[in-house]
Amino acid sequence: MRAFAANTPMPDMGELPWTPLTKPLSECRVAIVTTAALHTAGDEGFTPDDPSFRILPSDRRDLRLGHWSPNFDRSGFTADLDVVYPIDRLEELAARGTIGSVAPRHYAFAGNQEDTLTGIRLDHGPAVAKLLRDDEVDVVLLTPV
Amino acid sequence: MCVLARVLEAHGLSTVALISVRGVAERLPPPRGLYGEFPLGRPLGRPDDPEFQHDVLARAFALLDRPSGPVLEDHPEVIESDAQPLACAMPPRFDPDLPEAVDEARGLRAAYDRTLARRGVTSIGRVLTADQVPEALAVLAAVADGADWTTAGFVGDPVQTCHDVRTYYDEAAVSLVDVAPDAGQGEAWFYEQTAAGRTLLAARAQMREQGAPALIWLYMARATR
Numbered sequence: 001m002r003a004f005a006a007n008t009p010m011p012d013m014g015e016l017p018w019t020p021l022t023k024p025l026s027e028c029r030v031a032i033v034t035t036a037a038l039h040t041a042g043d044e045g046f047t048p049d050d051p052s053f054r055i056l057p058s059d060r061r062d063l064r065l066g067h068w069s070p071n072f073d074r075s076g077f078t079a080d081l082d083v084v085y086p087i088d089r090l091e092e093l094a095a096r097g098t099i100g101s102v103a104p105r106h107y108a109f110a111g112n113q114e115d116t117l118t119g120i121r122l123d124h125g126p127a128v129a130k131l132l133r134d135d136e137v138d139v140v141l142l143t144p145v
Numbered sequence: 146m147c148v149l150a151r152v153l154e155a156h157g158l159s160t161v162a163l164i165s166v167r168g169v170a171e172r173l174p175p176p177r178g179l180y181g182e183f184p185l186g187r188p189l190g191r192p193d194d195p196e197f198q199h200d201v202l203a204r205a206f207a208l209l210d211r212p213s214g215p216v217l218e219d220h221p222e223v224i225e226s227d228a229q230p231l232a233c234a235m236p237p238r239f240d241p242d243l244p245e246a247v248d249e250a251r252g253l254r255a256a257y258d259r260t261l262a263r264r265g266v267t268s269i270g271r272v273l274t275a276d277q278v279p280e281a282l283a284v285l286a287a288v289a290d291g292a293d294w295t296t297a298g299f300v301g302d303p304v305q306t307c308h309d310v311r312t313y314y315d316e317a318a319v320s321l322v323d324v325a326p327d328a329g330q331g332e333a334w335f336y337e338q339t340a341a342g343r344t345l346l347a348a349r350a351q352m353r354e355q356g357a358p359a360l361i362w363l364y365m366a367r368a369t370r
Binding site: 008010011013016017018019020021025028033035041045061062063064065066068069070071072073074075076077078079080082083084086088089090092093098099109111117120121125126128129130132133137138139140141142143144145 | 146148149150151152153154155156157158159160161162163164165166169172173174175176184185186187188189190191192193195198199202205206209210212213214215226260264265266267268270271304305307308311312315316318319325326328331332364365366367368369
């Protein structure tokens with residue numbers, strides 16, 4: 001699976017963007033953006049090549065794994081949500097003062113996408129960026145599945 | 146995910162990505178990435194191991210101190226998947242008149258329910274409820290025996306049906322063992338040790354023989370199976 005994914009076509013995205021941290025991590029608000037296709041129990045699941053996202057409120061743990069590919073292990077997620085979506089670990093880091101705070105909302109995409117990823121690049125990715133900035137997020141932790 | 150990291154970074158957010166496929170991150174680098182050679186589907190490495198998960202996060206957040214990028218570092222620990230099937234007790238045969246997989250799924254219901262009670266949520270529900278899993282396995286068993294897959298009685302898309310069946314077994318398995326199963330153990334257990342896994346693979350082979358579209362039969366199970 002790794003060898004297959006490593007050889008899939010990559011879009012040309014130009015120069016690397018770079019946003020340096022301007023304050024200590026202990027003062028930063030952190031959010032998770034996962035491509036594990038998670039969604040809350042009442043929310044709509046993902047379809048193949050679905051470029052849209054789902055909002056994961058910070059206090060929700062009743063999350064489903066909606067990834068449609070059969071090539072990923074789901075037993076780890078079933079045993080422990082944090083192995084995919086480390087929300088409890090972030091809460092602990094906030095309680096310790098390692099990070100400033102945990103964002104009120106996090107976001108999930110489906111990691112299996114068509115090659116150009118147009119919807120994520122031009123529509124849904126920027127939309128999530130705006131929501132994150134609305135919540136005054138400084139740092140985003142991205143987790144795959 | 147590397148694309149998302151770049152999109153978010155371009156919109157003024159500092160990102161750090163946990164990387165599961167190094168070859169992708171090398172060709173489309175995110176601003177900051179920590180590669181973990183862990184089983185796919187476990188980006189924090191080990192379930193039920195907060196100490197290890199905090200180690201992954203600490204190494205990831207440390208990349209935020211770098212003055213320029215791209216930064217791609219490796220977590221020093223490699224976690225191999227165990228290819229040996231999960232060792233756990235299975236329900237006894239109860240009704241020999243039923244296909245073995247149907248009987249088995251009914252027998253695993255208590256374990257599935259224990260997991261559901263603990264987690265409060267199930268990932269089943271694409272096209273089946275837990276109650277419908279034995280019925281779906283009866284359809285797969287009929288197809289495995291040669292029934293025409295187009296008229297065998299799938300209640301929904303066969304791929305989604307197989308997802309739900311596999312999820313039912315994954316969720317039941319968590320309550321059959323004391324510690325979280327290794328990634329490879331769970332998969333080997335399902336496909337090699339359970340009647341459901343064997344039935345699913347046999348049905349898939351039959352559907353391929355019957356000319357079902359590859360996008361259906363291939364995605365009913367892991368590609369390497």
